[in-house]
Amino acid sequence: MKAAELVDSRTPLWRQLEAFCIQLENRGERAKLGAHRRTEFAALYRSACADLALADAHQLPSETVRYLHQLVGRAHNQLYRTQGLESQSWWTEMFERVPRRLFHDRALRLSALLFWGGFLLSAFLASGYTPYPQFAEQVITKDGMLAVEEMYADPPSLGRGFNQNAQMAGFYIFHNAGIGLRCFVMGIFLGVGGLFAITFNAVYLGAIFGHMSTTAQSENFFNFVTAHGPFELTAIVMSGAAGMRLGFAIVKTNGLSRRESVLAAARQALPTMMAAVLLFIGAAFIEGFISPSAIPYPIKALVAMISSLLLLGYLVVLGYSTQPDDDADEQLALR
Amino acid sequence: MPLTASQIDSHVQVVTPENIAFEYRVAGPFGRVMAYLIDTVIFALAILAISIVFGLVFSALDLGGVAELVIAVLAFILYWFYGGLFEALWNGQTPGKRMTGLRVVRTDGRPINAVQAVLRNVLRIADSLPIVFIPDFFFGEAPLVYQTYLLALVSMTLTRRNQRVGDLVCSTMVVAEDRSRFGKVPAPDEPELDKLLEAIPANFVPSRSLAKALSHYVGRRRYFGPARRQEIAKHVGDLLVARLRLPPDTDHDLLLCALYVRAFHKDDAGGDDDALIAPRVPIPAAAPVPVQPVGPTPSSTPSPPKPTSGAPFA
Numbered sequence: 001m002k003a004a005e006l007v008d009s010r011t012p013l014w015r016q017l018e019a020f021c022i023q024l025e026n027r028g029e030r031a032k033l034g035a036h037r038r039t040e041f042a043a044l045y046r047s048a049c050a051d052l053a054l055a056d057a058h059q060l061p062s063e064t065v066r067y068l069h070q071l072v073g074r075a076h077n078q079l080y081r082t083q084g085l086e087s088q089s090w091w092t093e094m095f096e097r098v099p100r101r102l103f104h105d106r107a108l109r110l111s112a113l114l115f116w117g118g119f120l121l122s123a124f125l126a127s128g129y130t131p132y133p134q135f136a137e138q139v140i141t142k143d144g145m146l147a148v149e150e151m152y153a154d155p156p157s158l159g160r161g162f163n164q165n166a167q168m169a170g171f172y173i174f175h176n177a178g179i180g181l182r183c184f185v186m187g188i189f190l191g192v193g194g195l196f197a198i199t200f201n202a203v204y205l206g207a208i209f210g211h212m213s214t215t216a217q218s219e220n221f222f223n224f225v226t227a228h229g230p231f232e233l234t235a236i237v238m239s240g241a242a243g244m245r246l247g248f249a250i251v252k253t254n255g256l257s258r259r260e261s262v263l264a265a266a267r268q269a270l271p272t273m274m275a276a277v278l279l280f281i282g283a284a285f286i287e288g289f290i291s292p293s294a295i296p297y298p299i300k301a302l303v304a305m306i307s308s309l310l311l312l313g314y315l316v317v318l319g320y321s322t323q324p325d326d327d328a329d330e331q332l333a334l335r
Numbered sequence: 336m337p338l339t340a341s342q343i344d345s346h347v348q349v350v351t352p353e354n355i356a357f358e359y360r361v362a363g364p365f366g367r368v369m370a371y372l373i374d375t376v377i378f379a380l381a382i383l384a385i386s387i388v389f390g391l392v393f394s395a396l397d398l399g400g401v402a403e404l405v406i407a408v409l410a411f412i413l414y415w416f417y418g419g420l421f422e423a424l425w426n427g428q429t430p431g432k433r434m435t436g437l438r439v440v441r442t443d444g445r446p447i448n449a450v451q452a453v454l455r456n457v458l459r460i461a462d463s464l465p466i467v468f469i470p471d472f473f474f475g476e477a478p479l480v481y482q483t484y485l486l487a488l489v490s491m492t493l494t495r496r497n498q499r500v501g502d503l504v505c506s507t508m509v510v511a512e513d514r515s516r517f518g519k520v521p522a523p524d525e526p527e528l529d530k531l532l533e534a535i536p537a538n539f540v541p542s543r544s545l546a547k548a549l550s551h552y553v554g555r556r557r558y559f560g561p562a563r564r565q566e567i568a569k570h571v572g573d574l575l576v577a578r579l580r581l582p583p584d585t586d587h588d589l590l591l592c593a594l595y596v597r598a599f600h601k602d603d604a605g606g607d608d609d610a611l612i613a614p615r616v617p618i619p620a621a622a623p624v625p626v627q628p629v630g631p632t633p634s635s636t637p638s639p640p641k642p643t644s645g646a647p648f649a
Contacts, residue, residue: 002598003520003598004522007520046353049351049355053356059546059547061521061553062547062551063520063521068357070513073349073359073512074512076349076351076357076444078426080445081426161400162398162400163401165400167400167403167404170403170404170407177415178414181415185460185461188461262504266504270454270457273457
């Protein structure tokens with residue numbers, strides 16, 4: 001039997017497999033496919049695989065071989081599919097594994113140290129007790145200082161209706177969570193980008209805090225920022241840490257190959273980043289609806305305290321464990 | 336180190352769990368930019384539609400601010416997770432990739448998981464660096480921010496699988512799914528072919544490499560004009576004419592077609608290797624039927640002596 005006859009005898013099977021592929025690629029049609037038809041698909045796929053494997057031995061024409069390559073690839077993509085989002089595992093991920101991981105995360109400690117250290121130092125340098133009076137102006141620039149002062153010229157309760165609050169909350173989500181994700185992404189440049197992003201934000205925010213404490217608008221300013229501060233600043237620290245974790249994994253591989261090390265770190269860092277995004281969203285709602293309202297200051301301070309306690313509870317109560325279960329994570333990432 | 340053919344022609348080999356090696360064609364930057372543009376247009380249209388719908392609905396209720404909140408949240412989700420969500424749910428494809436026939440798979444050919452899908456799309460921000468500001472674009476308004484994607488381009492150029500930074504981190508690649516239909520084995524049917532076939536010595540069987548070259552040639556010759564065919568066929572045709580002792584005015588193109596027919600179509604030698612290439616995998620047509628053992632055929636195999644009823648006990 002020559003190649004042409006062989007091809008003729010196999011063509012119906014190949015066409016059948018191709019028809020299956022077309023059916024499987026269409027979501028609506030796929031649902032109609034019964035179980036025994038699917039086993040038929042697997043058998044057809046295996047026979048096409050066998051034909052491809054023996055193509056050289058059978059001296060099939062090159063066009064047929066090319067067709068077989070694409071047919072097998074196409075069927076392979078339908079047989080081995082993405083598993084979707086697996087909602088169940090995301091829940092346990094968020095409330096069991098992420099806090100445990102954060103509790104032991106050295107990148108988080110480094111990120112928090114850099115952020116809060118830089119923040120306090122910068123606030124001190126920009127405040128009234130500074131040994132270096134030009135600091136605030138050099139960091140924020142003259143225009144920036146004027147803009148911030150003007151922003152807090154009125155006490156928060158004035159001139160904001162419900163609609164404007166909602167609008168601002170939307171803006172904060174888009175803007176602040178975007179900054180957090182950028183912090184995260186910059187981390188992959190060996191962690192250096194993340195270190196830079198965290199330090200920059202710490203110094204800049206610290207300078208604004210320090211400077212505002214010296215101005216006439218300081219009461220308005222602190223009235224505004226207190227309530228949402230804990231969530232928002234923690235979220236920035238967390239996104240920076242998640243990014244650094246990704247970047248450091250390129251350098252410190254723990255005996256894995258670099259590619260596997262990054263994959264394992266990504267498996268751990270992404271849920272952490274999602275937790276940070278959720279924090280940003282929570283902060284945005286507080287910033288949109290509570291911070292600018294006429295609620296008396298003690299209640300806003302109470303909101304800040306409750307949110308701090310929630311964060312501590314998340315990190316310490318949910319997170320407390322003798323050792324991280326990262327080995328299991330690495331296994332998952334490699335699977 | 337010299338490059339092999341597969342390194343030049345952008346095919347990567349994937350070994351399936353069935354231990355079969357097949358080839359994917361990796362998509363290059365210019366194939367992928369089309370998918371990106373389509374996705375960008377879809378994204379912009381989606382934002383526009385969302386804005387119009389929610390804007391109308393909520394401003395009718397006098398809640399314009401809530402509309403902006405909803406729009407901002409949806410815009411945030413779409414901006415950061417459009418690609419990730421689609422690739423996780425659509426088996427590695429976004430609408431743009433589906434239209435252009437691309438798919439994201441792992442570098443070992445397996446499907447991506449949700450973490451990889453989301454992460455490689457979030458890391459797009461790193462790939463889009465460096466950012467260029469074009470100030471005063473619209474009459475002194477806010478500067479236009481333009482993402483150059485130079486880092487992605489450099490990274491794709493330097494890696495064999497055309498991976499951008501997000502792909503490298505997630506160990507993924509973008510492959511082009513070929514949707515070509517099956518073409519029959521080409522059968523040249525020029526009228527003079529039979530005569531030439533008889534002129535070729537019956538014992539001449541094209542070698543394996545020659546057969547491969549012939550199939551490449553015949554598969555593509557329909558795209559060439561007569562002069563070009565002669566020009567291409569001349570190189571090997573001269574040698575073959577001399578070796579087969581054919582008349583020197585033999586048409587080279589026709590000769591290659593005749594040899595192709597000899598190699599792939601006409602079977603004069605008789606099926607000596609039929610057993611090797613008989614269909615191996617029985618495919619159940621509708622319901623799986625247990626394979627019946629072939630009954631003894633009286634002509635070829637001697638049937639075992641059947642116990643004929645009767646004789647000893649009669």
